[in-house]
Amino acid sequence: MDTADRKLFLGGRxxxxxxxxxxxxxxxxxDLGVSPSxxxxxERNQRPVSAQLLLRLAETYDVDLRALGQSGGPASEATLSEAFADPVFQGLAVPRHEIVQLAEDQPAVADxxxxxxxAFSDRRARERAVAGIDVGGDETPADRVxxxxxxxxxxxxELDAMGERLAAELETETPGESFETRARARLQAHHGLTVRTLPDDVMVEWTRRYDPHRKRLHxxxxxxxxxxxxxxxxxxxLAEHDNELTxxxxxxxxxxxxxxxxxxxxxxxxxAAAILMPYSAFHAAAEANGYDLGRLEARFGVxxxxxxxxxxxxxxxxxxxVPFFLMRVDQAGNISKRFASGAFPFSRFGGACxxxxLHSAFRTPGRIVTQIIETPDGQRWFTLARTVERQGRDAFTEGHxxxxxxGCELKHARKLIHARGLDLAAPEVTPIGPACRLCHRHPCAERAAPPVDRAPAVDDWSKSVSPWPFVQEAG
Known part of the structure; x- marks a missing residue:
């Protein structure tokens, strides 16, 4: 069937x-100018979505039409598949097409x-804890966040808007200075807070410490x-928007x-990231420079x-x-960070294939290595990987x-400077299983056991589970 004649049934989405x-x-x-019936x-997939209705959706709700084709919501196919992989469902053998249908056509039921x-997993974890059984694989505060x-x-x-406004004010107050100089001046002038850099032997195990009584950031x-x-x-x-964050x-x-x-x-x-890298400026720089990470580092001092x-x-x-996903691992394969602006089949309990x-990047410290991968569902992704150094005391001993x-879907790779020189039309592809626990039929699952997804402990604000690396070890 010709693509132009293909009917779109997007009821669930x-x-x-x-x-x-x-x-x-x-x-x-x-809002759309159609009848409720x-x-x-x-919505019940008894009528296809017309091109005219799609345009009305985009104009009325400022929706990117690509979003209607994504299935990476709270109850995505990958998340549901992972739940049904629990041994408690052993013997049911829920087929993939039923999981897809549930996620797309009945999103409320899927959620x-x-x-x-x-809720069952939480109760099971509590019961195991009472019985003294290891519960390392059950849901933690880091998992929920x-x-x-x-x-x-x-x-x-809302945070991007706050960050852009504050970044603009900083530039107006102290034009031409570095971000750190502008931010320190703002903290002192508006909040009476001073920032001091102290020797390692004074800070001991701390890399960042705030003294609320003296209003000092060390x-x-x-x-x-x-x-x-x-x-x-x-x-x-925190000083500017604590109430909004709360x-x-x-x-x-x-x-x-x-x-x-x-x-x-x-x-x-x-x-904090939105202040350092204001959305509009960062997006414009990324688009203009082919998402060149080196230039973005230099432009924003990150x-x-x-x-x-x-x-x-x-x-x-x-x-x-470009809708990217990101994963961070250590040399043992422990995952300390996973985020995505689009869909990618992360496994909460499994590891990276x-x-x-990503794993061989440790053999070439500081160099970007690229690869085109294919997940078990047939999707292809352009990926790049590079080692990074820890910050703070551990940097002296741990290094890279x-x-x-x-990475991103292969169809977006043409926009990336890191993909230049590759044959994107007929690429060399490596089949992988990023959700190793789920792809037991995939050949890579027979070759290596998945590493453990480790969640760092939370003890205070400077050593907390955080998606942003102001201190790399913070996780």
Whole structure:
């Protein structure tokens, strides 16, 4: 059948969009100029979506039409597949096409299934803890925060808006100065807070320490310029927008205080990144320079990891970037970071496939290695990987013991400077299984056991689970 004649049945995705917008069928039908019964037929896949209706959707709700083709919501195919892989469902053998149908056509039911499964997992974890059984694989505050961030596709427009406004004010107040100089001046002038860099033997195990009584932020001399700037941006974000961050944390309705603390740190770091790398300026620079990470590092005074992570947040409807995913691992294969602005079949419990060059990047420290991979569902992805240095005391002994993997769907690779010179029409492809626990039929699963996904412990604000690397070890 010719592509132009192919009918589009997007009922489940349209229903998910309507639910995310908080609209009834009657309200959305009125906005789109169609009858409620017609919209109802579309949502039940009894009518195809016309090109005219797609254009109305885009104009009325400022929706990128690509979003309707994504299935990476809270109850995506990969998330549901992972839940059904639990031994408690042994013997059911739920086929993939039923999982896809559930995720796309019945998103509310799919979310309900996941909520029940997570409630069951939490109760099982508590019972095991009481019995003294190891519960290392069950849901933690870090898991809950990761799920929340990924449900938002790692995009927080309210924090991006705050960051842009504050960055503009800093430039107006002290034009021509470095970000750290501008931020320090703002903290002193507006909040009476001073920033001091202290010797390593004074800071001992700390890389960043805030004294609220004396209003002093102490930073270790072992921090590099980009990590030091991020630490200052973090403190500025708290000083300027603590109330908004607290309100956003409360609105997430997390189940316990530990998860709320982790989430607030994550949101504060996200705001700090938005101040350091304002959305519009960062997006424009990325587009103009072919997403050249080296140029982005130099332009905004950030690290490779910070620039790579910021690329996973560019989902503003009016200025979307390439939808990247990111993963960070150590040499043992432990995963300490996973984020995506689009869909990618991450496994919460599994590890990165050993065929992915993310692991071989340790053999060429500091060099970017590229690879085109294919996941078991037939999707192809352009990826790049590079080692990064830890910041702080561990940098002296650990060196390049972390690696960042960054990638996007192959169809976007033509926009990337890192993909130039590759034959994207007939590429050399490596089949992998990024959700190794789920792809037991995939050949790579027979060759290596998946590494453990490790969640760092949370003890205080300077050593907390955080998606942004103002201190690399912070996770």
């Amino acid at each position: 349209l229903k998910r969009l309507r639910r995310d917008l908080g609209l009834t069928q009657t309200a959305m039908a009125g 017609y919209l109802n037929h579309i 309900a299934v996941l909520r029940l499964y997570r 990761r799920d929340f961030v990924q449900a938002r596709q790692n995009h927080f427009p 930073l270790s001399e072992t921090l590099g310029p980009s990590s030091r700037a991020f630490a200052v941006a973090f403190q500025l974000a 309100a956003l944390t409360a609105s997430a309705d997390m189940p316990d205080d530990a998860t709320r603390r982790v989430l607030k740190v994550a949101l504060t770091n996200t705001l 690290s490779f990891e910070q620039a790579a992570h910021r690329l996973t947040t560019l989902s503003r409807p009016s200025a979307r970037g 050993p065929r992915w060059r 013991d972390l690696a960042i993997g960054l």
